[in-house]
Amino acid sequence: xxxxxxxxxxxxxxxxxxxxxxxxxxxxxxxxxxxxxxxxxxxxxxxxxxxxxxxxxxxxxxxxxxxxxxxxxxxxxxxxxxxxxxxxxxxxxxxxxxxxxxxxxxxxxxxxxxxxxxxxxxxxxxxxxxxxxxxxxxxxxxxxxxxxxxxxxxxxxxxxxxxxxxxxxxxxxxxxxxxxxxxxxxxxxxxxxxxxxxxxxxxxxxxxxxxxxxxxxxxxxxxxxxxxxxxxxxxxxxxxxxxxxxxxxxxxxxxxxxxxxxxxxxxxxxxxxxxxxxxxxxxxxxxxxxxxxxxxxxxxxxxxxxxxxxxxxxxxxxxxxxxxxxxxxxxxxxxxxxxxxxxxxxxxxxxxxxxxxxxxxxxxxxxxxxxxxxxxxxxxxxxxxxxxxxxxxxxxxxxxxxxxxxxxxxxxxxxxxxxxxxxxxxxxxxxxxxxxxxxxxxxxxxxxxxxxxxxxxxxxxxxxxxxxxxxxxxxxxxxxxxxxxxxxxxxxxxxxxxxxxxxxxxxxxxxxxxxxxxxxxxxxxxxxxxxxxxxxxxxxxxxxxxxxxxxxxxxxxxxxxxxxxxxxxxxxxxxxxxxxxxxxxxxxxxxxxxxxxxxxxxxxxxxxxxxxxxxxxxx
Amino acid sequence: xxxxxxxxxxxxxxxxxxxxxxxxxxxxxxxxxxxxxxxxxxxxxxxxxxxxxxxxxxxxxxxxxxxxxxxxxxxxxxxxxxxxxxxxxxxxxxxxxxxxx
Numbered sequence: 001x002x003x004x005x006x007x008x009x010x011x012x013x014x015x016x017x018x019x020x021x022x023x024x025x026x027x028x029x030x031x032x033x034x035x036x037x038x039x040x041x042x043x044x045x046x047x048x049x050x051x052x053x054x055x056x057x058x059x060x061x062x063x064x065x066x067x068x069x070x071x072x073x074x075x076x077x078x079x080x081x082x083x084x085x086x087x088x089x090x091x092x093x094x095x096x097x098x099x100x101x102x103x104x105x106x107x108x109x110x111x112x113x114x115x116x117x118x119x120x121x122x123x124x125x126x127x128x129x130x131x132x133x134x135x136x137x138x139x140x141x142x143x144x145x146x147x148x149x150x151x152x153x154x155x156x157x158x159x160x161x162x163x164x165x166x167x168x169x170x171x172x173x174x175x176x177x178x179x180x181x182x183x184x185x186x187x188x189x190x191x192x193x194x195x196x197x198x199x200x201x202x203x204x205x206x207x208x209x210x211x212x213x214x215x216x217x218x219x220x221x222x223x224x225x226x227x228x229x230x231x232x233x234x235x236x237x238x239x240x241x242x243x244x245x246x247x248x249x250x251x252x253x254x255x256x257x258x259x260x261x262x263x264x265x266x267x268x269x270x271x272x273x274x275x276x277x278x279x280x281x282x283x284x285x286x287x288x289x290x291x292x293x294x295x296x297x298x299x300x301x302x303x304x305x306x307x308x309x310x311x312x313x314x315x316x317x318x319x320x321x322x323x324x325x326x327x328x329x330x331x332x333x334x335x336x337x338x339x340x341x342x343x344x345x346x347x348x349x350x351x352x353x354x355x356x357x358x359x360x361x362x363x364x365x366x367x368x369x370x371x372x373x374x375x376x377x378x379x380x381x382x383x384x385x386x387x388x389x390x391x392x393x394x395x396x397x398x399x400x401x402x403x404x405x406x407x408x409x410x411x412x413x414x415x416x417x418x419x420x421x422x423x424x425x426x427x428x429x430x431x432x433x434x435x436x437x438x439x440x441x442x443x444x445x446x447x448x449x450x451x452x453x454x455x456x457x458x459x460x461x462x463x464x465x466x467x468x469x470x471x472x473x474x475x476x477x478x479x480x481x482x483x484x485x486x487x488x489x490x491x492x493x494x495x496x497x498x499x500x501x502x503x504x505x506x507x508x509x510x511x512x513x514x515x516x517x518x519x520x521x522x523x524x525x526x527x528x529x530x531x532x533x534x535x536x537x538x539x540x541x542x543x544x545x546x547x548x549x550x551x552x553x554x555x556x557x558x559x560x561x562x563x564x565x566x567x568x569x570x571x572x573x574x575x576x577x578x579x580x581x582x583x584x585x586x587x588x589x590x591x592x593x594x595x596x597x598x599x600x601x602x603x604x605x606x607x608x609x610x611x612x613x614x615x616x617x618x619x
Numbered sequence: 620x621x622x623x624x625x626x627x628x629x630x631x632x633x634x635x636x637x638x639x640x641x642x643x644x645x646x647x648x649x650x651x652x653x654x655x656x657x658x659x660x661x662x663x664x665x666x667x668x669x670x671x672x673x674x675x676x677x678x679x680x681x682x683x684x685x686x687x688x689x690x691x692x693x694x695x696x697x698x699x700x701x702x703x704x705x706x707x708x709x710x711x712x713x714x715x716x717x718x719x720x
């Protein structure tokens with residue numbers, strides 16, 4: 001069991017290292033086979049280790065990483081129910097995406113670099129998930145950040161791609177700073193960085209400290225999960241290849257923040273203020289991103305904003321104290337969003353590498369398979385009744401409703417409004433892409449088989465993901481909550497209230513659909529206007545940050561460069577040097593190489609000395 | 620002593636200053652060497668005068684040494700003058716200012 005768990009972690013690392021070191025010397029399909037094989041083997045190993053995760057979980061300490069005084073950090077794995085379900089999702093979805101990528105990247109000359117980074121990413125993500133202490137988790141946290149940077153800027157020859165990679169790296173680094181401070185503070189408070197030890201002793205802390213630490217962790221999570229106010233990097237991250245968007249920026253890495261909060265939930269939950277902040281940030285991001293998704297023109301950017309919005313729902317779930325709802329939505333979202341991204345990659349291929357949804361249309365006639373797969377993802381995203389997304393979103397909203405206080409009821413209201421918007425933009429996307437006639441001029445590119453069939457299992461998982469945690473109302477037994485030992489998350493609302501909430505969820509879904517149908521079933525014209533420009537630019541947050549942060553920073557940098565360094569420091573040194581040079585210039589006239597003038601010097605010196613002695617003798 | 624010591628000192632001072640002026644002012648190497656010789660002889664004259672004034676033999680021995688040293692110095696100096704003349708085809712002291720800063 002322990003060996004299988006270790007293999008789960010190390011196989012993607014091995015695949016990544018082999019591809020990074022020798023990939024370019026291997027014949028063409030071999031690196032791809034190594035990459036896919038290692039991740040699939042990792043998935044199978046995880047399946048094998050799964051029975052060990054029940055109850056108390058499985059612990060493996062590979063070796064001591066560093067130890068100094070009381071400080072001890074092990075390379076240790078903790079395979080408890082929460083980690084198990086996450087590992088299974090990461091390796092499973094990553095396997096399918098690797099297969100898809102094998103088709104997608106078939107002709108790319110830099111295939112090996114791509115697969116090496118992708119494998120390393122899976123390893124780093126598994127490190128986050130399986131780490132038993134915060135420092136190891138942080139190692140994985142930085143690892144996924146690095147791989148994300150490398151993969152967003154994968155086609156770095158176009159400078160905007162490289163720029164998007166840098167932006168993602170730098171913006172998430174701000175969040176990481178909060179995480180680092182929180183980590184160090186926790187070590188100072190407890191003298192240990194073990195996750196279980198910290199969670200177990202969290203009650204010893206006073207409320208203020210808990211709140212501050214929880215808010216620091218929230219800051220870290222916000223950076224990685226693209227939540228307000230650190231969300232600007234995610235839409236630009238779509239510059240990367242589509243499998244990367246599917247794996248990193250939809251299914252796994254952006255959910256790392258949610259996972260961190262779930263992991264530290266016993267600590268975070270001690271502070272009602274921090275929970276409120278988490279819920280508020282979650283629901284505001286969900287609403288913000290849903291409005292932005294309305295105005296986007298590129299298919300992948302719509303999906304990026306919808307990802308941000310759905311991750312906001314997960315934050316909301318953590319904020320209302322329902323870890324199992326967060327994990328439930330995380331799972332179903334991973335399935336349907338990976339599906340949507342990969343299907344979007346197919347659509348882009350069908351449209352002849354055209355990204356603009358206003359230049360698509362009529363894609364259904366080009367490929368029925370892609371249409372049905374994409375539709376499966378869309379209905380999950382929109383929350384169509386009985387799909388996975390419906391149940392998980394419903395559970396989150398119900399949990400917010402059940403909190404009862406006016407604050408949480410407001411959040412519930414915002415969540416429902418977001419659900420309506422989600423349904424609206426999902427179907428807008430669907431109608432613009434698939435309905436009507438083709439509006440562009442490109443010819444479809446060929447779709448390799450590897451780019452369609454890995455989507456089928458994801459579609460099935462997305463559509464039937466609700467079975468994982470089917471509520472009692474629908475005859476289920478909330479399996480996921482039981483597996484996570486979070487039976488408290490199963491709400492005990494009166495049946496009438498549950499019907500009302502479910503009815504409302506269905507109603508907003510239908511409302512969004514109807515509005516989208518009326519407006520977009522027949523394509524009229526490209527939208528323009530102040531509002532849609534505003535939404536297209538993501539509420540102009542980029543501009544705001546440029547004005548508030550980047551320009552002052554640039555100005556400060558220029559001041560330090562031209563004012564302090566070149567002006568003050570260089571000026572001082574140059575001035576001193578110039579003074580000495582001019583002194584030297586005048587002094588060198590003395591050394592004119594003529595013996596007679598030297599002798600004059602002797603004589604004058606002699607006269608002075610003699611004169612001095614004479615004066616002394618007289619006085 | 621027939622000549623008073625003061626006269627002797629004045630004479631030798633005048634000789635010394637003349638030699639010094641010659642060394643400083645003249646440009647020909649040979650004239651500079653002659654100036655140096657005059658300065659040395661002014662010193663020798665002072666030593667002889669001093670020996671006569673105090674009736675001591677030491678200063679006269681010193682003068683013998685001085686003459687021996689001077690002859691050695693002159694032979695070396697003249698050899699160098701010949702060498703320098705060969706090198707730059709000139710014995711003008713201004714030609715030898717390679718140590719100029």
